[in-house]
Amino acid sequence: MINVVASEWLKLRSLRSTSYVLASTLSALALTGFAAFSISRYFDTNGPGEPVGTGLSFSADITPVLFGMLGVLAISGEYSTGMIRLTLTTIRRRWHLLLAKAVVVAAVAAIAGQAVAFGTYFTAQAVVGGRPIGASLSERAALTEVLATGAGSAVAAIAGLGLATILRSTPGALIALVALLLAPTLIERFLPAPWNDWAGSLTIPALTRQLAGVPDSGAFGPSLTTIILTGYVMISLLAAAQAITRRDA
Template structure:
């Protein structure tokens, strides 16, 4: 298993798309900086009453899960596109172990990159806020926890991307689903009465990551429930992908 993980790490590292996707996650910093600047300008002109910046993680939270999910997509979709998956499956007889090794690699890379991005996002937001009382210190209750739980959401997003590409065997198809997944609960929540609308809107990965940190008003679930749902996403997705890859030819 260790050799298999090392092989998958080498594959992911050698993909040019990996560098592109990780570089693209920096766009979240630009989005955060712009949003924090707009909120700061509102505060300077009108005082309290607008949206606070806080840690800044919520300002561009919807973008990183899609990009880290795309990292998971590229971890296997390229092999399907080139036909190299046949050689891989010939070499590795146990298909579920192959999928598990790929999931471990993309989850680890996404968790580390997502955590680094979270800290960069936080410090970017605080730099733009420049001492205004609409930011958040890491010493404040829940602020550090909110930053530290972001890596977990990135890891789950990467695993979802990997499993979607395994089931669909299509990069564009997996990307479309990745973009649609966060929109579904938000749109559905608009048409449901309370408390169902809050529960549905709380099921997105960014919302679950914030609930995992017990951020006030982040959603309808507590940290334990949020952790179970996040883990459930990964487990259910891996089971579906394992079933798909085991029951059909490459």
């Protein structure tokens, strides 16, 4: 199993798409910097308004999509080129391949997501300067919000991997990924209270903030949020395992 994980790590880092996706995550820093600058200018002119806080909320919807793309591209390219057949002939248990890919993409997404989260936070605080609209890492809520981002990134990556394994199509998996990530927000608009709050709390950005215990971030507590995020991972992997073991390559 260790050899399979090492092989998948070599594959992932050799893909040009991996570099492109990881480079694209830097857009979160640019967006956060622009938003923090705009709010700071408003503060200087009109006084207190919207707080910047950790700055993570400004790009919260972007990073899950990008790390989900990382998961999609980790396997969809092998299906499109036919290389998946060669891979599956060398690995006796197909679910070993899926598990190895999940470990690799989750680890890369968690580490990169955590790095982007800290970069986003420090970008926001640098723009805010001494204004009382930022957040300090000495505040427990701020630190946990930053630290929880890595977990959300890993979950998004595994969801993307699962969708690509099931659909075997890069465009199809990317469309399904965006639909999956946006579905709770769209459904929320058509539901009465409290169902709308519960639906809106099921997005990965909302779950990440609830996992950190950020006040007023959703309808669920950290414990239930952990179960829901675990459910995302388990459902993605189980559905993908069924697809990869029961169908021909």
